[in-house]
Amino acid sequence: MKFRSWTLTEPYAMDCPACDTLLAIGHRDYFRTLGDGFWLRDGDTIDMVNVLSEEQKKPSGFDCTLMVGKCRECQADYYAVEAAFMDADYTDAEPYLIGDVVPAGASFRMCELRKPEEPVPPAWLLRESAAGAGVLHKHTFGPFLLGDTTGVIGRNGVSSCGGGKAPAWDHAKGMLKAVWDDARRYVTARSRDAEMNRIRENIRSEISKPDSNH
Numbered sequence: 001m002k003f004r005s006w007t008l009t010e011p012y013a014m015d016c017p018a019c020d021t022l023l024a025i026g027h028r029d030y031f032r033t034l035g036d037g038f039w040l041r042d043g044d045t046i047d048m049v050n051v052l053s054e055e056q057k058k059p060s061g062f063d064c065t066l067m068v069g070k071c072r073e074c075q076a077d078y079y080a081v082e083a084a085f086m087d088a089d090y091t092d093a094e095p096y097l098i099g100d101v102v103p104a105g106a107s108f109r110m111c112e113l114r115k116p117e118e119p120v121p122p123a124w125l126l127r128e129s130a131a132g133a134g135v136l137h138k139h140t141f142g143p144f145l146l147g148d149t150t151g152v153i154g155r156n157g158v159s160s161c162g163g164g165k166a167p168a169w170d171h172a173k174g175m176l177k178a179v180w181d182d183a184r185r186y187v188t189a190r191s192r193d194a195e196m197n198r199i200r201e202n203i204r205s206e207i208s209k210p211d212s213n214h
């Protein structure tokens, strides 16, 4: 894998890319936003259709969003890229991907590139939560400065209408394309681990069940 990942051992700070004001903090088992509670306010889907190969679109359980926020101190606009993956098809993954089912027992992990690769940031946050038979992974890259909102924020909020023609959309696509295969391999591996652990737990509880016939 291009990146390594581990459970957060110390808080991970998300700072304003313009003035370093603290926007949000990731902890081992929770995520806290500062200010009025919203560090990202609006977003739209990143259209990966023409970026990915047919093979990379399978399974179809993924959702990529460009989210925008505004710094409460310096008013700078910034964006973050959120990519959610499940080792499942979209139909099965949808309730988790779009948030109908609130993920249970989320834990937060760091991801770090093994060697620098543009345009991927050196490190980012990953939320892992139980979902169906496996796990849901949500990677959050950024925040990055949004110097020019043209092509990103329209009259009705964040929109990729018009083909998503702005540096932020290109940046998001390039970043996701670079880590795509490894991010998917990783969610598959972690899903299998979670499934194995559950099977082990079940066997253990079967074994420890008192036998009523004796």
Ligand SMILES: [Zn+2]
Residues within 6 Å of the ligand: 016, 017, 018, 019, 020, 021, 071, 072, 073, 074, 075, 076
């Ligand atoms: Zn700021």
